[in-house]
Amino acid sequence: MIEARNLTKRYGDKIAVDDLSFIVEPGKVTGFLGPNGAGKSTTMRLLLGLDHPQGGHATIDGLPYQDLPEPLRVVGALLEAKAVHTGRSAYNHVLCLAQTQGIGKKRVDEVIDLVGLRDVARKRAGGFSLGMGQRLGLAAALLGDPSVLILDEPVNGLDPEGIVWMRTMMKRLAAEGRTVFVSSHLMNEMAVTAEHLIVIGRGRLVADCSTEEFIERSTEQTVLVRSPDAERLAEIIALEGGKVTANGPGELRVAGMEAPRVGELAAGERVVLHELTPQRGSLEEAFMELTRESLEYGRPAMDGQEGASS
Amino acid sequence: MTTGTATPAAPAAAAMPTRRPRFDRVMVSEWTKIRSVRSTVWSLILLVVISFGFTALFVGLTVAQWDQTQPQDRAQIMADPTSMILGSGFFFSQLTVCVLGVMVIASEYSTGMIRASLLAVPRRLPMFAAKGVVFGLLVLVVGVVVSFGSFFIGAPILHDKAPVSLGDPGVFRAVVGGGLYLAMLGLFALAIGGIVRHTAAGITGVIGFVLVLSPLAQLLPGSFGDHVHAYLPSEAGHLIAQARQGPNDLLTPWQGYGVFTLWTALLLLVAAVLLKRRDA
Numbered sequence: 001m002i003e004a005r006n007l008t009k010r011y012g013d014k015i016a017v018d019d020l021s022f023i024v025e026p027g028k029v030t031g032f033l034g035p036n037g038a039g040k041s042t043t044m045r046l047l048l049g050l051d052h053p054q055g056g057h058a059t060i061d062g063l064p065y066q067d068l069p070e071p072l073r074v075v076g077a078l079l080e081a082k083a084v085h086t087g088r089s090a091y092n093h094v095l096c097l098a099q100t101q102g103i104g105k106k107r108v109d110e111v112i113d114l115v116g117l118r119d120v121a122r123k124r125a126g127g128f129s130l131g132m133g134q135r136l137g138l139a140a141a142l143l144g145d146p147s148v149l150i151l152d153e154p155v156n157g158l159d160p161e162g163i164v165w166m167r168t169m170m171k172r173l174a175a176e177g178r179t180v181f182v183s184s185h186l187m188n189e190m191a192v193t194a195e196h197l198i199v200i201g202r203g204r205l206v207a208d209c210s211t212e213e214f215i216e217r218s219t220e221q222t223v224l225v226r227s228p229d230a231e232r233l234a235e236i237i238a239l240e241g242g243k244v245t246a247n248g249p250g251e252l253r254v255a256g257m258e259a260p261r262v263g264e265l266a267a268g269e270r271v272v273l274h275e276l277t278p279q280r281g282s283l284e285e286a287f288m289e290l291t292r293e294s295l296e297y298g299r300p301a302m303d304g305q306e307g308a309s310s
Numbered sequence: 311m312t313t314g315t316a317t318p319a320a321p322a323a324a325a326m327p328t329r330r331p332r333f334d335r336v337m338v339s340e341w342t343k344i345r346s347v348r349s350t351v352w353s354l355i356l357l358v359v360i361s362f363g364f365t366a367l368f369v370g371l372t373v374a375q376w377d378q379t380q381p382q383d384r385a386q387i388m389a390d391p392t393s394m395i396l397g398s399g400f401f402f403s404q405l406t407v408c409v410l411g412v413m414v415i416a417s418e419y420s421t422g423m424i425r426a427s428l429l430a431v432p433r434r435l436p437m438f439a440a441k442g443v444v445f446g447l448l449v450l451v452v453g454v455v456v457s458f459g460s461f462f463i464g465a466p467i468l469h470d471k472a473p474v475s476l477g478d479p480g481v482f483r484a485v486v487g488g489g490l491y492l493a494m495l496g497l498f499a500l501a502i503g504g505i506v507r508h509t510a511a512g513i514t515g516v517i518g519f520v521l522v523l524s525p526l527a528q529l530l531p532g533s534f535g536d537h538v539h540a541y542l543p544s545e546a547g548h549l550i551a552q553a554r555q556g557p558n559d560l561l562t563p564w565q566g567y568g569v570f571t572l573w574t575a576l577l578l579l580v581a582a583v584l585l586k587r588r589d590a
Binding site for chain 1: 332335336338339340342343346347348349417418421422423424425426427428429430431432433437589590
């Protein structure tokens with residue numbers, strides 16, 4: 001379990017993480033979502049004791065990272081920037097990390113096999129592609145068979161096959177009962193990977209809920225209606241409480257009313273319909289909308305979102 | 311395709327609260343780090359080649375020029391041939407130790423490796439201490455070998471003009487001292503590399519201390535200049551590679567080495583405090 005309480009980090013005048021609190025539970029993939037520069041990487045560095053917060057604190061399984069006796073056996077981390085000496089082979093990179101915790105060479109070979117780097121294990125890491133670098137980072141993360149995984153943009157630079165591989169790996173690790181905390185700036189990627197979402201914008205918490213709930217809350221459902229008698233239909237729908245916007249000649253977009261109800265109203269007034277289609281806004285758009293609000297108003301946007309979606 | 315044997319649901323920290331990070335393990339890790347990059351091997355090969363080459367070259371030139379040499383210079387060489395022999399190689403070859411010392415730590419910052427290192431040793435100081443011990447011992451061993459090698463190359467060449475043997479007073483200590491000097495210089499460079507965290511800037515800084523500051527200090531007037539010069543790190547430090555205290559030396563060999571050790575200890579302390587405090 002990961003716990004962040006009132007984490008605050010400033011770099012000079014710029015506030016990177018602003019009074020951020022959340023809990024990441026074991027047994028599921030938790031997505032850490034926010035646009036670039038929202039403070040995701042900084043938050044992860046604070047969790048891992050690489051950066052020192054100005055306020056608040058973070059614990060992993062109840063202890064600050066610095067107090068873990070053998071941290072690699074508890075936490076595996078993959079950081080966004082490559083944390084590998086370019087002149088060292090993949091094998092020696094993992095080996096020198098393993099030796100700090102008394103982890104044997106057998107396990108080093110095991111994790112290198114696991115991420116599919118056996119053939120290049122003796123090659124210098126400097127020549128690796130971004131995707132191979134991510135795999136090497138994951139090998140280092142899995143080294144101590146940790147119960148907590150903190151992965152910063154792990155699918156960055158992976159090809160489609162690699163993305164599926166990484167996604168499957170994360171889900172499997174979570175299914176084994178581990179805590180998997182993974183950051184991304186891509187909403188759609190998180191929608192298919194994460195069960196739970198922690199969304200931040202400009203260092204502040206925007207949402208902390210299940211992915212399902214997040215999608216439900218943040219994507220507005222509308223109904224697209226085409227009719228030769230659109231003007232009359234618009235009046236009828238408006239009288240019944242729907243919000244109607246003209247969407248070109250003979251075309252309406254209706255919010256706040258389900259498609260069957262629109263059809264019933266049209267039938268009752270004998271208005272001909274040419275089309276009646278329920279539509280959901282794109283998740284990516286909703287996410288951008290959400291985080292943009294947090295940037296504009298500098299406060300959690302879920303409150304501001306309510307008026308628009310109800 | 312299994313990720314391991316331990317049950318992930320039982321975190322190691324809770325199960326074994328008393329286990330401390332073991333320093334010997336961190337040392338083994340640092341040894342793997344040092345031996346597994348090419349720059350180490352190349353720097354140490356260069357150290358040997360440059361030391362031996364320049365020893366043969368400069369001692370040979372000195373012998374060839376012996377009759378044209380100023381009498382007081384000749385007297386100086388004859389008073390302490392060991393210092394002359396060791397100095398001729400080390401003057402340049404010590405730069406490889408400076409470069410390596412800076413790179414051992416600064417390259418971790420330039421490549422991002424430092425983050426992986428600190429995730430493994432989050433208390434940070436054991437990692438830095440282990441790096442210092444392992445690197446210091448490595449340079450000490452290679453340095454002593456290079457020092458003896460240089461002596462046995464230079465002494466026969468110089469034999470006709472200024473005979474010297476290992477059994478002469480202070481000579482053995484001076485030859486071992488050559489290795490001691492290089493080891494301390496390596497730690498000095500390591501400290502500066504840890505403070506500036508940038509390879510090029512670190513190397514410039516160390517070379518500034520070793521090569522540039524000393525002639526500058528000599529420009530300072532009178533006894534004040536002499537004292538500043540004598541207490542500069544590498545000026546004081548290299549006295550340990552002399553068989554005896556020269557007539558113009560303010561410090562004895564061991565005093566000089568003590569001064570160098572203090573400089574190094576101070577810079578290592580600064581580097582350690584910064585490592586602990588700064589964001590990685």
